[in-house]
Amino acid sequence: MIELFLSFLIFGALGIVLVVMNKILGPRRLNPIKETPFECGSPYLQDDINPVSIKFVTVAFLFLLFDIEVVFFFPWAVVFKKLGLKGLVIMGSYLLILIFGFIYAWKKGAFEWEK
Numbered sequence: 001m002i003e004l005f006l007s008f009l010i011f012g013a014l015g016i017v018l019v020v021m022n023k024i025l026g027p028r029r030l031n032p033i034k035e036t037p038f039e040c041g042s043p044y045l046q047d048d049i050n051p052v053s054i055k056f057v058t059v060a061f062l063f064l065l066f067d068i069e070v071v072f073f074f075p076w077a078v079v080f081k082k083l084g085l086k087g088l089v090i091m092g093s094y095l096l097i098l099i100f101g102f103i104y105a106w107k108k109g110a111f112e113w114e115k
Contacts, residue, residue: 058110069098 076083076091083090105111 055113059113062105062110066098066102 072094073091076087080087
């Protein structure tokens with residue numbers, strides 16, 4: 001318990017020291033261009049911005065979602081023998097939820113690029 005408290009104390013102090021050092025040692029030159037609002041690579045409130053297709057955003061979001069979920073298979077595979085049947089049932093239910101989500105997205109046409 002004391003180790004946890006000491007680690008929070010040390011890393012909290014390190015964070016504070018780094019923020020203070022940035023304020024003290026960081027550059028202070030103000031630039032009017034840097035002070036203007038910036039919106040996703042375009043000047044602020046520009047009228048002729050082409051919108052990003054919702055198909056691209058949907059596929060990108062689903063890729064990230066399923067990619068991050070599949071990452072959890074690696075630690076499970078490493079400790080598979082220690083977990084036994086209970087670990088297999090838990091991972092099976094996790095996989096079932098993942099498969100249902102994939103089928104739902106497929107049925108809704110989320111992977112149809114040319115629609």
